[in-house]
Amino acid sequence: MYADLHLHTNFSDGTYTPEELSGHGKRVGLKVMSLTDHDTIDGCARMAVACAELDIEFISGCEFTVELDGFELHLLGYFLDLENTRLLSELAKYQEVRRNRIHEMVAKLNGLGIAITSENVMRIANCDAPGRPHIGRALVELGHCRNLDESFQKWLKKGKPAWVPKAKLSAGEAINLIHDADGLAVLAHPGLYHRDEVIPPLVELGMDGLECLYTRHSTPMTEHYLMLTEQYSLLVTGGSDCHGENKGKPLIGAVKVPVSFIEKMKSAVAV
Numbered sequence: 001m002y003a004d005l006h007l008h009t010n011f012s013d014g015t016y017t018p019e020e021l022s023g024h025g026k027r028v029g030l031k032v033m034s035l036t037d038h039d040t041i042d043g044c045a046r047m048a049v050a051c052a053e054l055d056i057e058f059i060s061g062c063e064f065t066v067e068l069d070g071f072e073l074h075l076l077g078y079f080l081d082l083e084n085t086r087l088l089s090e091l092a093k094y095q096e097v098r099r100n101r102i103h104e105m106v107a108k109l110n111g112l113g114i115a116i117t118s119e120n121v122m123r124i125a126n127c128d129a130p131g132r133p134h135i136g137r138a139l140v141e142l143g144h145c146r147n148l149d150e151s152f153q154k155w156l157k158k159g160k161p162a163w164v165p166k167a168k169l170s171a172g173e174a175i176n177l178i179h180d181a182d183g184l185a186v187l188a189h190p191g192l193y194h195r196d197e198v199i200p201p202l203v204e205l206g207m208d209g210l211e212c213l214y215t216r217h218s219t220p221m222t223e224h225y226l227m228l229t230e231q232y233s234l235l236v237t238g239g240s241d242c243h244g245e246n247k248g249k250p251l252i253g254a255v256k257v258p259v260s261f262i263e264k265m266k267s268a269v270a271v
């Protein structure tokens with residue numbers, strides 16, 4: 001009985017529709033799924049219906065792009081009230097930031113002599129929360145590079161010539177927003193930052209959990225973060241971060257989260 005609590009669809013930079021994603025979840029035997037698209041909850045309503053049809057429990061979610069001390073972190077929100085107006089208006093603001101950033105990055109690429117338009121990117125993105133993977137896919141489609149990874153290495157990664165910084169919610173604002181929407185705030189993929197010093201201030205700000213189980217966490221890393229959840233009395237979550245077929249074979253279900261963890265999360269929501 002397993003869950004996967006970190007998944008993306010084409011409402012942000014994943015390639016599957018909610019219906020396709022839930023279908024893959026069923027195929028790999030998932031009992032519980034959460035959808036955590038970047039800075040949007042717009043796919044959650046369709047995902048809820050698709051999961052219900054397949055007898056999969058659905059938990060609403062979102063992966064918020066936030067900053068703490070000038071550093072970008074991803075915070076997962078779970079059990080969010082999808083009708084919360086403050087949440088919806090804040091997300092709309094950051095989706096606009098994402099759309100504007102596409103124009104700015106395309107302008108930088110043009111400045112480098114690369115023929116690409118925002119329309120090329122937005123046709124591929126076809127959503128309100130576009131991101132760098134959509135620019136990368138457009139660059140591949142237009143023949144400017146061979147694959148997504150090459151587009152990041154050459155142009156899109158932080159510090160590369162087409163990179164543009166992105167305005168973000170502060171971690172404190174995001175945690176408040178998640179709690180205001182009756183949700184739980186969890187630090188996504190802590191092992192990817194190499195900055196454990198962010199954890200005590202996040203705990204101080206009211207963060208509820210750590211995503212200990214994660215595709216790119218080694219076993220010692222997972223054990224380390226499990227130990228920190230004990231130390232700070234935090235919840236344990238996990239997920240694959242499947243983006244569909246962006247990055248080779250689908251990762252969905254690759255991280256097996258026992259459903260007993262979900263019960264602990266529900267008890268924390270109820271408090």
Ligand code: AMP
Binds near residue numbers: 038131
């Ligand atoms: P953005 O939200 O526009 O800042 O883009 C960040 C997203 O790009 C991440 O959430 C990943 O899904 C994706 N990403 C980051 N690095 C790479 C890479 N080297 N190759 C492919 N996708 C990447």
Ligand code: ZN
Binds near residue numbers: 008013014038243
């Ligand atoms: Zn992503």
Ligand code: FE
Binds near residue numbers: 063074189
């Ligand atoms: Fe992330």
Ligand code: FE
Binds near residue numbers: 006008063241
């Ligand atoms: Fe993610």
